[in-house]
Amino acid sequence: MTPTTPTIPTTPMTPMTPTTPTTRRVAITGLGVVAPGGIGVKAYWEMLTAGRSATRTITHFDASPFRSRVAAECDFDPEAAGLSPQEIRRMDRAAQFAVVSAREALADSGIEADTYAPARIGVALGNAVGCTTSLEREYVVVSDGGRKWTVDHEYAVPELYRHFVPSSMVAELAWTAGAEGPAAMVSTGCTSGLDALGHAAELIREGSADLVVAGATEAPISPITSACFDAIHATTPRNDDPEHACRPFDRTRNGLVLGEGAATLVLEDLEHARRRGAHVYAEIAGFASRCNAHHMTGLKPDGREMAEAIDVALAQARIDPSEVDYVNAHGSSTKMNDRHETAAFKRSLGHHAYRTPVSSIKSMIGHSLGAIGGLEAAACALAIEHGVLPPTANLTEPDPECDLDYIPLHAREQRTDVVLSVGSGFGGFQTALVLARPERSGR
Incomplete structure (x- = not known):
């Protein structure tokens, strides 16, 4: 069957000359x-x-x-x-x-x-x-x-x-x-x-x-x-x-x-x-992934592999951990995962982890497996755009082992320049993505 006409017509033209890769944002x-x-x-x-x-x-x-x-x-x-x-x-x-x-x-x-x-x-x-x-x-x-x-x-x-x-x-x-x-x-x-x-x-x-x-x-x-x-x-x-x-x-x-x-x-x-005068929601400033080579579904309690992904993503973005304004957690609502990433945030962000708002939108839209990272990245870009952090729905009895600033129930207004979004997958996959306001101070 013949595919539909593309949204962008494939009109031949001279390709843009690529910018030097090291300078491209x-x-x-x-x-x-x-x-x-x-x-x-x-x-x-x-x-x-x-x-x-x-x-x-x-x-x-x-x-x-x-x-x-x-x-x-x-x-x-x-x-x-x-x-x-x-x-x-x-x-x-x-x-x-x-x-x-x-x-x-x-x-x-x-x-x-x-x-x-x-x-x-x-x-x-x-x-x-x-x-x-x-x-x-x-x-x-x-x-x-x-x-x-x-x-x-x-x-x-x-x-x-x-x-x-x-x-x-x-x-x-x-x-x-x-x-x-x-x-x-x-x-x-x-x-x-x-x-x-x-x-x-x-x-x-x-x-x-x-x-x-x-x-x-x-x-x-x-x-x-x-x-x-x-x-x-x-x-x-x-x-x-x-x-x-x-x-x-x-x-x-x-x-x-x-x-x-x-x-x-x-x-x-x-x-x-x-x-071209485009509206820019945010910049993808850093990315890294790791694997724990440990277990198909099990996670080590210290969060080391996720922490390593966070560290590398922040380093690529040239962002200090103290600059992170918000963390979009994997937050799957399982006992093991929520404790694992709490430990990872503490390991990577140090004392700043206790001052950094965190939430999980899976509490509202569920866990769509391979799609969830895209949906969460869109939410992170919108958080930067609007200066509003989405909440963690249904968080009424905080787990003492998850003792960070997990935003409960209601959205929080806050200017946000740097967002860290993390993911954790079966097979031990751990990923960190850093989104940032391009014109943030300190860039």
């Missing part, structure tokens, strides 16, 4: 979001700053057989979001999220058709579990509801190959952006979103691209995903009170809540963005 000039409780950046930010939780009893399928029956679902109508019948048929739900958020981000960036040569535009997308929704749906069909061990491929839809290959989502993103430059799918579990943004920023710094449409998407709320998380008791069994089920850093927390969604950020060379 990376600006965020466009944002797009599909999230639980809010489709579009405006609705998303209003929900976060209101401290409103979007978690509810699962409606995507009959979850009654499962241990955990709550999730943060997107009220997403692909037709109302502007997708054609052909696009809806062709794309998995996760790909639909990515394209819709990318269209909003590109429009927000104010990019003109001839601003960049197509070969100088790249894409990078984070995702953990691929086209889960479509693959599960089609397996049910070809296996006659799971009754046939030998499946009948003739019942499969023609788009099944697209669903099987996660890179098909990157292709959709490239078509949307008119990108003929570097294209990458980054899949590192729950740090995929942050890692995709780190990769995208490096493409600009090294001169491989002048603009990168980057972000993350995930639509994992399905029976197979629920079964996997049930098996390791990672999700909360607090089914009688979905709105308050996810409670990071609270003494009574007992597991994460699955989520879904997407966020896309338009990244550009800062100097070129300024020359």
Whole structure:
């Protein structure tokens, strides 16, 4: 099937001469979001700053057989979001999220058709579990509801190959952006979103691209995903009170809540963005990742690997730990993770950790696996833009072992120049991303 016409026409032009890589800085000039409780950046930010939780009893399928029956679902109508019948048929739900958020981000960036040569535009997308929704749906069909061990491929839809290959989502993103430059799918579990943004920023710094449409998407709320998380008791069994089920850093927390969604950020060379008069939300100033090489799901209590990622990201940004104004925590609402990153913050920020506000937006939008890093990065850029820090919903009984300034219940107004966002993923992955106001004092 022929892809839709790209948002940015691929008009041939002379590529920009790349700036010396060591001098290039990376600006965020466009944002797009599909999230639980809010489709579009405006609705998303209003929900976060209101401290409103979007978690509810699962409606995507009959979850009654499962241990955990709550999730943060997107009220997403692909037709109302502007997708054609052909696009809806062709794309998995996760790909639909990515394209819709990318269209909003590109429009927000104010990019003109001839601003960049197509070969100088790249894409990078984070995702953990691929086209889960479509693959599960089609397996049910070809296996006659799971009754046939030998499946009948003739019942499969023609788009099944697209669903099987996660890179098909990157292709959709490239078509949307008119990108003929570097294209990458980054899949590192729950740090995929942050890692995709780190990769995208490096493409600009090294001169491989002048603009990168980057972000993350995930639509994992399905029976197979629920079964996997049930098996390791990672999700909360607090089914009688979905709105308050996810409670990071609270003494009574007992597991994460699955989520879904997407966020896309338009990244550009800062100097070129300024020359074209673009609005700059923030600068991606530093990025680093580490792996604990320890356990698939276990975390060491000292937080050393996350702390090392934070240290390297801050060093790359040339930012002293005492300059960090806000930390967007991974905050998954599991006993182990919340203690682990509390220790990491103390290890990296020292005494300043006790003076630094911290919060977890997963308390409101759940944990969308590979997409969450993108959604959190968008929230961090908006925190810098508006001088408001989103709260940790449902934090009413602080865990004595999580003794930092975890913002409870209500948003906090505060000028913010430097934000640290961290992620932690199965397999021991640890990632830190530093966002900053480009014109901050001390730069």
